[in-house]
Amino acid sequence: MLRRTYAKLIQPFFTRRFLKFALVGASGVVVNLGVLALLLALDLHDNLASALAIEVSLLSNFLVNYLWTFGDRRGHGSVLTQALRFHTVCLIGACIQFVTFVSMNVAWFLLLAPPEAHAAYLSGADTWAVRWLWHPFVAPPDVGSLAYASQLFGIGLGMVWNYLLNFYWTWSMHRRSGARVLDRPRVARASMEGGLNGS
Numbered sequence: 001m002l003r004r005t006y007a008k009l010i011q012p013f014f015t016r017r018f019l020k021f022a023l024v025g026a027s028g029v030v031v032n033l034g035v036l037a038l039l040l041a042l043d044l045h046d047n048l049a050s051a052l053a054i055e056v057s058l059l060s061n062f063l064v065n066y067l068w069t070f071g072d073r074r075g076h077g078s079v080l081t082q083a084l085r086f087h088t089v090c091l092i093g094a095c096i097q098f099v100t101f102v103s104m105n106v107a108w109f110l111l112l113a114p115p116e117a118h119a120a121y122l123s124g125a126d127t128w129a130v131r132w133l134w135h136p137f138v139a140p141p142d143v144g145s146l147a148y149a150s151q152l153f154g155i156g157l158g159m160v161w162n163y164l165l166n167f168y169w170t171w172s173m174h175r176r177s178g179a180r181v182l183d184r185p186r187v188a189r190a191s192m193e194g195g196l197n198g199s
Contacts (some may be wrong), residue, residue, distance in 0.1 A: 012167050020069040021166075024061055025159050029152070032057035036151060042164035046140045050101050050151060054094045062086045070171040085170040092165075093158035101147075102136050108150070109141035185186075
């Protein structure tokens, strides 16, 4: 059971395809942070700027992944189907990233801001739900450049989710019809080689 879980959740990260995915993700980080910086410079609401930056980087990542990372799987499903799957997976990943961004900004604020700033920020929030669930989204605390650290951490969590789901679902049809050994978990490869040697 543990081996199977390890093979499905960990081994896919030890492939050349993941290196490609990571490079695409790195380009997406540049796009993400660049768009975020631009929108913040235009004095857009912090959370709206983050959401728009996520969406722009999501679109750029699909294009490069479609053409390069999973280029050998393009013929195993329509572009529209793969685009819709990719967007569905990444929208959930974007939600993970966005919630992480908001939560970490609140955490930075609570850790580093003085108590009087806490009181001022939370004034008027009468209930726990308003104080900790609604208020941080509609009126995020000002944490300065730490917003970029929050965004980067969210990007990392979102990337793990995105790769696994895209690997097993968005571009999974080619795997069913005979994926290259390169993409298979090494546990499965070792088992296959052991079977060949034993025969």
